[in-house]
Amino acid sequence: MWFDGEIKGTGLGLRTAFIEDIHDYDLKPEWFEIAPENWIKKGGYLRKLFEDIRKDFPVVCHGLSLSVGSPDPVNKYFLKELKDFLDYYEISIYSEHLSFSSLYGSYIYDLFPLPFTRELAEDMSQKISFIQDFLGREISLENASSYVELSGDMEETDFIGYIIEKTGCKLLLDVNNVYVNSCNHRFDPYLYIEKIKPEWVSYIHIAGHKKIKEDLILDTHGSEISQSVYQLLIFTLKKIGKKPVLLERDNNIPPYRELLNEYDYLREVVKNAV
Ligand SMILES: [Fe+2]
DSSP states (O other), rough: OOOOOOOEEEEOOOOTTTTTTTGGGSSOOEEEEEEGGGGOOHHHHHHHHHHHHHHHHHHHESSSSSOSSSSSSSHHHHHHHHHHHHHTTTTOOOESSSSSSEEETTTEEEOOOOOOHHHHHHHHHHHHHHHHHHHHHHOOOOEEOOSSOOOOHHHHHHHHHHHHHOOOOOEEHHHHHHHHHHHHOOHHHHHHHTTTGGGGGGEEEEEOEEEEETTTOOOOSSSSOHHHHHHOOOHHHHOHHHHHHHHEEESHHHOOHHHHHHHHHHHHHHHHOO
């Protein structure tokens, strides 16, 4: 009933702004990513449109509210809803963020950075193992963008590696986030990528950002991808090999025809990079 096949090549974040337009164009994204929180309770016409997409394309889920870095226990009610959704639509890839978005049971509608400490890596590993057992599938975690650095006793790449070793989860590598953080926190993004092991990475995110000043870039997902980020993506793909790449565009979404032009450009870059 649903499309049976793995993600490969270049995908696009699915948004209701253009979901009706997808079947109208010959050029079609190779796969889509959705936020399950936006779809679990959605019914009616939009649900039917989503199901039409799921019948024709591979789909992955990218969550926003699991808050794996929070000291709060994992929300089992949400996890059950999520598992039912993933199982029903036969979606095997579910990703989340290396961040936290809830504290003492209250949700903050943003992704907050983590202190990269051994203690937190250990605590998060236990939570991630529980989540993977509950969902019956390995999850992927995304390196988040940030505007402040919290003190810790590990580098981010060591923190990621520790959690992957402990739990068998994967990394959703957001190349734009690496670039944004490298400017905000003054490090070499190429050295960061050098430390990423190819086998860690399930897939890659890429998006546009907004440069405010030399050492402040906002991760807006609201403009075209910069050439500096494209260069880092090409370097990444050469270093870690072929991986699926997803174009994220969440804000200031252009007409679908224009978005397809950017998607097409990215698809060519990805094809020619390796
Ligand atoms: Fe991302």
